Amino acid sequence: MKLSNTLQGYQKDWLSADISAGLIVAIVIVPQAIAYAMLAGLPPQSGLYAALLPAIFYALAGTSPTLAVGPVAVVSLMTLESVKAFAAPGSDDFIALSATLALLVAAFYLLYFMVDLGRWTTFISHSVISAFTSAAAILILLNQIKYFTGLSIPRSGHVWEPLTYSASHSSEIVPQALMISVLGLLLLWGWQRYAARLLARSALPKSVTNILAKAGPLLLVGGGIIATQAGQLPVSTVGHIPGGLPSLQFPALFSHDWQGLLPSAAVIALIGYLESLSVGNSMARAQGIRLQANQELLALALANAASAISRGYPVAGGFGRSMVNFSAGARSQMSSIVMASTLALVCLFATDWFATLPHAILGVIVALAVWPLIRFQDGWHAWRFRKSDGLVWLATFTAVLLMGAEQGILLGMMLSLALYLKRTSEPHIAEIxxxxxxxxxxxxLRHQVTTCPEVLMVRIDENLYFANSQFLLDYIAQRLQDKPQVRHVVLVGSAINYIDFSGFEALSHLLSELHDKQIELHLAEFKGPVMDQINKTDLLERLQPGRVFFTASEALRHLGNV
Structure with a gap:
């Protein structure tokens, strides 16, 4: 397989755009990385490390010129849920296991790459993905309540614990934390909504206005730090962040319960890939390019392996940062290398700046980042279109909230498969x-058509396989019971693209039953690949005097003179 990336054939006139975009994304990612590390139960530097080397390694193999790989909200939450069963959040073991989890995720990405999973992702329905991300976003928002209120909310595992605990301990809420949260939400929301259009009216250069329009999170961080230092506010803060670049080391697999992380790693890899591919494809369409879906798996494997050896945690392509990178005019993954270089300078020289950053500000950044992921309208639209799709959305959403991310998405996938099998086991069959x-x-039943009393023409609008073959036999038996004068049955296979052995056995059984009733079976409009399979058997010999007709029209004209 020939691999390619967006750095091949690099053009010099792209450099200025990539540098500008990289600097803008660096402004966004510093507070986000710290916030997502907090969401994952990790120290702030873990988020910075997860945004550093992974971006560079993705650039070496990724096929999206603007996908920004690093820590993301949903994967951060799943990391917390996966690892907290084996170690206390924030502990040394928790940090080590999170790096181990990233390595296992990289291994699953590599496995998915080898089996060409890129071709199979459509088996996970949009309803499942939408419900999962909506429920995960709500869980993330609930996790921020402790930072908004300043309460030490215990991790009981009950989904509504942050709300119930806050209500029962309302007298203990820290007013300063709540005030910072409310003001932060209003200011950041207003900046994201109005800053770009207001700055566009100013006399500032466009390059400056582009940076300022995306700098809302960093400005909020700066304001929070200044307010905390100047007012000596009694709110929890990030605290000391060790400076310097991460030390590279291979996670010690055999000193931890890494086997217990395998199911979580498989699900995180799948979710991370779907999120990354969704974001990458949305930008690729606007750029007039096409991503190499399977190579993206290899690129994400490299990114997660890099995160593992640099004491990070699982990473994926983030929607918010990628769209910032895209709108900032990035032309290739050189922008990610610029971003990583800028972030490295922050790690080396500027981590002390964030020591007095209030947790409430980070909660605001996380909350506004995940709010667009909540899409109840997807569930409503799915229900209106087909109730079974709406049921899948609701079941997945509820299961993620009550059972957890991994169990919820697995239940949604299994329910989707079960409903698919049910639909295909009772396909639409029509007398025509x-x-x-x-x-x-x-x-x-739908049109005024011409038929012949002695000819029953039946069309099955589905592949013929083990799940629906008996349904076809029952349908034809019922129609023959209602029409005893029938002497010919024509099975129209225009919608049959595949037939398995059970389907063949059903045709063979139908042929025998019709022969016993002195009724001839005929086939019409069967496709070449299906006929190739039938020709491997003796069915066509036994079919005689029945025939194989090229069209249904030819069959009715020959058998019924109609």
Whole structure:
């Protein structure tokens, strides 16, 4: 397989745009990385490390020129849920296991790459992904309540614990933390909504206005730090962040309970890939390019391996940062290298600046980042279109809230598969007839068509396989019971693209039953690949005097003179 990336064939006139975009994304990612590390139960430097080397390693193999890989909200939450069963959040063991989890995620990405999983991602329905991200976003928002209120809310595992605990301990809420949170939410929301259009009216250069329009989180961080230092506010803060670059070391697999992390790693890799691919494809369409879906798995494997050896945790392509990178005019993954270089300077020289950053500010940044992920309208639209799809959305959403991220998405996938099998086991089957004087055939229940009393023409609108073969036999048996004068049955296979052995056995059984009733079976409009399979058997010999017709029109004209 020939691999390529967006750095091949690099053009010099791209450099200024990539440098500008990289600097803008660096402004966004510093507070986000710290906030997402907090969400994952890790110290702030883990988020910075997870945003550093992974971005560079993705650039070496990624096929999206603007996808920004690093810590993301949903994967951060899943990391917390996965690792806290084995170690206390924030402890040395928790940090080590999070790096181990990133290595296992990288291994699963590599496995998915080898089995060409990129071709199979469509088996996970949009309803499952939408419900999962919506529920995960709500869990993330609930996790921020402790920072908004300044309360030490225990981790009981009950989804509504942050709300109930806050209500029962309302007298203990820290007013300063609540005030910072409310003001921060209003200011950051207003900046994201109005800053760009207001700055566009100013006389500032466009390059400056682009940076300022995306600098809302960093400005909020600066304001929070100044307010805390100047007012000596009694709120919890980030505290000391060790300076310097991460020391590179391979996670010690055999000194931890890494086997227990395998199911979580498999699910995190799948979710991270789907999120990354969704974001990458949305930008690729606007850029007029096409991502190499399977190579993205390899690129994400490299990124997560880099995070593991640099004491980070699982990473993926983030929607917010990627869209900032795209709108800032990035032309290639050189922008990610610029971002990582800038972040390295922060790690070396500026970590002390964030020691007095209030946790409430980080909670605000996380809350506004995940709010767009809550999409109840997707569930409503799915329900209106098909109730079974709405049921999948609701079941997945509820399961993620009550059972956890991994169990919820697995339940959603299993329910989707079960409903799919149910639908295909009871396919649409229609008795058809000639429409007017044309060669078109339509359902006798929907249209005024011409039929022949002695010819029953049946069309099955589904592949013929083990789950629905008996349904076809029952349908034809019922129609023959209602029409005893039938002497010919024509099975129209225009919608059959695949037939398995059970489907063949059903045709063979149908042929035998019809012979016993002195009724001839005929086939019409069966496709070449299906006929290739049938030709491997003796069915066509046993079919005689029944025939194989090229079209349904030919069959009705020959058998019924219609």
């Amino acid at each position: 007839g000639r429409f007017a004087d044309s060669d078109h055939f339509r359902n006798v």
